[in-house]
Amino acid sequence: MATRKLGILPCQGACNVGNMTHKVALKFVDNEKISMVCSLGLPLAIPSIIDMAKANDHFIALNGCPMKCSSKALDKVGITDYEEIVLTGDFGIAKNKNFADETGMDEVEAKVKNSIEKYFAS
Numbered sequence: 001m002a003t004r005k006l007g008i009l010p011c012q013g014a015c016n017v018g019n020m021t022h023k024v025a026l027k028f029v030d031n032e033k034i035s036m037v038c039s040l041g042l043p044l045a046i047p048s049i050i051d052m053a054k055a056n057d058h059f060i061a062l063n064g065c066p067m068k069c070s071s072k073a074l075d076k077v078g079i080t081d082y083e084e085i086v087l088t089g090d091f092g093i094a095k096n097k098n099f100a101d102e103t104g105m106d107e108v109e110a111k112v113k114n115s116i117e118k119y120f121a122s
């Protein structure tokens with residue numbers, strides 16, 4: 001059986017929680033089993049980015065806040081097989097403009113790690 005691939009979409013929003021989605025994603029991306037997916041390129045309908053995204057079998061949408069931009073980016077190109085994580089709602093992290101504020105990031109990292117392990121163990 002071919003190795004399954006997982007795509008992570010950090011929303012990379014301009015705030016503490018958006019910034020944390022990127023930092024957490026970087027801890028797991030290995031460009032083999034786990035790839036970073038460009039959450040901006042999908043809704044912009046850039047063909048190469050959509051093709052690269054669709055090379056993955058499953059996704060984790062890392063959203064900073066309830067706007068859920070990463071989830072919406074996947075929806076936009078018809079990708080429905082994803083786990084949705086929202087930093088404000090799932091972890092009670094307050095959104096602010098302090099980019100150095102990483103309060104709660106450890107819990108987000110632990111959750112993503114757990115989700116990755118579960119996916120590859122299933």
Ligand code: SF4
Nearest residue numbers: 011013064065067069
């Ligand atoms: S999900 Fe929230 S934090 Fe992330 S890009 Fe969208 S509006 Fe910004």
